[in-house]
Each structure stands twice: as C-alpha cells, then as structure tokens.
Amino acid sequence: LNILSLVKPTVRSLKAYEAKNVPCRIKLDANESPYNFHDIVSSLDNISLNRYPDPDAEGLKKILSEQMNIPHNTILCGNGSDELISYLIMTFGGPVLFPVPTFSMYSIIAQTLGEKRVAVELDSNFDIKLNKTIKALDREKPSLIFLSSPNNPTGNSFSPERIFTILKHTSTSAIVVVDEAYQPFSGQDIFLPQLRQFDNLVILRTLSKIGFASLRLGYMIAREEIIHEVNKVRLPFNVNSLSQTLAIAALKKSEEINKTVDTIKKEREFIFQSLSQIPDVTPYPSSANFILFRVKNAESIFREFLKKGILIRNIHSGISNCLRVTVGTAFENKIFVNTLKEIVNNERNKI
C-alpha cells in the first residue's frame, strides 16, 4: 500500500510543523513569560479527573465576560488560538489573506484545510501596505483576513486606521481577525471597544504570552452570530478540565499578572536601548514581549548563542538576517545583552 496515494494532495505537500525542544540554560525563543504562577495548581484540589470537561466552558467564559465587560455569548474558547484559527477557516473557508511576515500558523492551517492563501508584503516599517492590500482584497475576494497586531515576528502594532479601513472595505464580504496575542504588552486596547461598530470583526486573545502557555487557552471575541456559527465546528470537549480550572484561577490573578506585564515592558525597553548601542545590531521597536533585531550574520550569531546555552529564534521566513529574542527576567536579559555584545565583537574581530 502506498499511503501517499491515499493522502489529500494539499496535505501530501505539507511538512509537519517543527517545534523541537532544544535543551538550553536560558530559553528566550518562544515568547513565553518568564514567570511561573505555579500556586494556581492548588485550584485542581477538587477536580474530578474521571469526568468530561464542561463542554461550554461556562465558568471560564463567565470570568472572561466580567473582566472584559462583554456578554458571555460573544466569547468562544479554544485549545490555543491555533485551534480557533482552524475553526475560523473551517467555518468561513478561503481564500485566507494575511500580511507577511507574520505568525506562520495562518498559512499552515489554511493549507492543511486546502484553502487558498494570499500573502501581502508589509511595508518597510512592517506596517500594512494599504493600497496593495485593498487591491488584493478586490482581486482575491478572501473570506478571512488575519492581522496579528502586535505582529509576530516583527513586534510592531499595525496602524489602527489601516485596520479600520480594511474592516470597512470588507464589511459585507469578509471576516477580519485581529489576533491580539501580544495585546497586553502594547498598552493599547483599541479593537475590543469597536466590536459593536464592526460586524465582521473577530478578536483573538490568549493566556499563552502572559504566563500560561502550558494551558493552551485561546479565546475569540466576536458578535454572537459569528460565535454561533464557529461553535458549530468546535469539537464538544475542546478545552480540557485542567485548562478550564487553571485558566479561571489565572484570570483571578490579573493584578499580579499585570505587574509582570509591566516588568516585561520595562525590560523590553532595557533590551531595546542596549541593542541600539551594539554596532551592527539594529533592534526594531516592539509592542510585544519580544524584540526583533537585525544583525550581519543571523545564522552564525544564533549558533553562538546556542553554544552558550541561550536559545533565541532565528527568523528564516520573509526577512533576512533577523533574530528574535523573548523578553526574559532582568537576570536573563542582562546575560543575553552581554552575550550578544561579546558574540558581535568576536564576529567583527574575525573579519
């Protein structure tokens, strides 16, 4: 039996997503928070491991709706935002439009589901090219538009006016998904208050970047009619009991979490200023919990870091010679900055 002959052609040409666990001393590659709120595990003291999860995650939606001051039926929870992206594409189909470079899963999941992908380049400031995007919208008539703002891996927020223009332009033809995974680090909350104005707006948020990546808890916010449709393709028990219970406990700690977000923002400023002073290193302004920076030889610098037990991210897609570092603890960030100085200095001396 030749298994490949039975596989859908769109899947056959795919490569599995590689997210290997590389052993390291300092992990600054995955945009995780460096702070572990482990004490919330005690919220599992009375859990019935033998029972299925609440299929509707009512308790979790209740606290989310209270904290955001929105109705609970405008919220849908997912096994990470990845799953919600998948559900959105299952519900609305393609083509799926997104700027590049951006979060890789929009493209990967669209391909997995056999939908056409339309990539539109960002401008030199990593902002949306409005004219080019409008033209692509008119030509390709996408069903879905994914805008990660702040954007990964570039770190900047897109101009809200450009996003509003896209929302208006597609108001009767497409769903615009503003992926706010990194919103807590931006100091802005622009789109949530606009949900009543834009029928076609969907917002994605997650607990992954603020301390709870292990939970895989993403949620989408949209008008009730959109939630109702996407809920049809949701697997009944998609968020397990452990994630639901721990997410509720995590959200109750929002004050403590906000303090860590403030610290991360200060540390981001420290990294940005420090990198600006290193020759041959150009950091890009960031509204997220990571910083993208350009170097002369990304691959070589990446490997030097790895040798020293420090894992950062080498951005291969779309932009050349760029590395991405997640903001860690003050201690980790100092080691990162000093190590980069040392590596760049050695590289310069080589030449």
Add this chain to the structure above:
Amino acid sequence: LNILSLVKPTVRSLKAYEAKNVPCRIKLDANESPYNFHDIVSSLDNISLNRYPDPDAEGLKKILSEQMNIPHNTILCGNGSDELISYLIMTFGGPVLFPVPTFSMYSIIAQTLGEKRVAVELDSNFDIKLNKTIKALDREKPSLIFLSSPNNPTGNSFSPERIFTILKHTSTSAIVVVDEAYQPFSGQDIFLPQLRQFDNLVILRTLSKIGFASLRLGYMIAREEIIHEVNKVRLPFNVNSLSQTLAIAALKKSEEINKTVDTIKKEREFIFQSLSQIPDVTPYPSSANFILFRVKNAESIFREFLKKGILIRNIHSGISNCLRVTVGTAFENKIFVNTLKEIVNNERNKI
C-alpha cells in the same frame, strides 16, 4: 452584514453538538469511570505553567510505546480521539463510511469538514452487515472507514472476521480506523497485534473511559507512514502540558486502573442480570462500560430517572426506545437497578 452568507454551506446546515451539563445526583450518562485517581495531580508539582507543552509529547509516547511494546513513531497523541478523527479526515478526505448506529462524531466531523458520509446499517445483532458494507465500499469508494468496536451506543464488539474482511477488501484503497475507546472492557486485544499485517489499519484508544475523561487524551496507533502524514495536519501544541504530565502519571497506575476495569466488568454483569429480570426491559450484551437496554417508553423512563436525580442517556438516533446506562459504582448501580424496577412497575400500573 448577513453572517450566514459568509459561512460555508456545509457548516451553515450544521447544528452545534449539544452536551449540556444536567445537574444530577448520580451521573451514568457519559461512559465515564466512577473512579477518580485524584492523587496523580501531585505530578504537576514541578510543572512550568509559563512554558509551551512538548510539541511531540515524547514522554507520553515513550510510556505508551513501552506499555504496548510498539515503536514510539507509530503513536500520535490527540486532544481526545475527537481531534484524531478530525485529523484523519483532514488527511485522507472522504467519503467517510461508518455503520449506524455508532459514535456520532464520525458523521459530525465529516460534515464539518465538508466530506461525504456513507452510513451502513448494522444487522439485528448490531454487528456489521458484511455484504451491504462491501457493496457500499465498491460503490462509494470511501477514503476512510470508522468502526467503533466495542461499538457505542450498542455495546457489542463487531465480529473480528468481518473487520478483517473489510481490511483486506480495502487494503489499497482506504484507511480502516478501529476505534477501541472501550477495548479495556472487552477483555480482547485483537487488532494491535495485527498492525504489521494490515498496512491500512489505524487503531484509536483513549484515557477517557478508564478514569481520565477530564484530560482529553486520545492516541492513534498505525504504521509509521500513516502517522507521518497525519502528523502534518496536527496543530503543534495540541496536547497541553497538564494532560501530558497527568497522562504519564495515569499510565504508571495501570495496575490500579486494571482493577477498576475488572470491577466495572463485574458490575456490568450485575446490571445485565438484574435488567434481564425486569419485565418490559431487554438489556443487550455489552463489551463496554455501559449497557444499552430496550424499554417500552424510553422518553418517559428517562424523565422519571431525571426527576430522581439519576442521569442516563436516551438514545435518539437510529434505534427506538433504547436507553444507555454507564456502569457506575456498586452503590450507584444498585440504586439504578432498583429505580428502574420502580419506574417500570409504575409505568405498568398506569396502563
């Protein structure tokens, strides 16, 4: 904006899966184990909540491969078997063939993904109708065949010879998925040793029925080439850290779990014998952790149970006047049996 106009037609006609939480005193509706191995929660003592899960669930696959004595690259873990069913359909496409009545998610997920569904009726013993199935295979040329054995909601295992005939008949044309969610209660392990003989065989198993439904941990076993293809459509972090850690801890308790499985099998026999003696009640033989039984007026009996705080399942699809009860603790089962006697007696006196 009319949202419906943007929704894929196949999704538009769907209804969301309803799995409401009904408050009750005794819960015998969801084929859960009545035993809560809560002490495994201590395995989370050192978890890094802020870090992403192991994308490949290596630790979990290691213990599974050791316990089943199969290579770890013949295993893929999912957020419940539901997710693996979804991945299989994404990978191999439709048509999707299954007998009816059976586990409802094969049909629901196929429809969600826009694939054609082919349902073939079971015979009067709830076994596979071989001739009719072979004809449907030749006519519809399905890509995937789902056989839940033991089958839900009927409780019986299908004849292995009939499954082998289907495996041979489709050896170069389709993937045959034997869903062994209830295998631990059957006392049989027929298909795992056949993986080398049948290239097109996929086995699904789960921790949900043996005490860990909260975790949402399903796994598929198949030859490496099949795992490799299905892994392409898997979301990178589909099984969260909590489930991975707890599943490993659960699997280490296999001896204790097996004891509860033995108890459940004995209690199943108690329920079967008891039900056989109630007039107007016909229980069907079961190899699973539940019993299907026929009554005169299922809806009325179901409601009477609910009034008394006992939740069982009213099987609406495919078979009329049948109820399904999950095997609970000895205490719960006695109450269930006595309550059924009482209700049936009252019903008879009414007439």
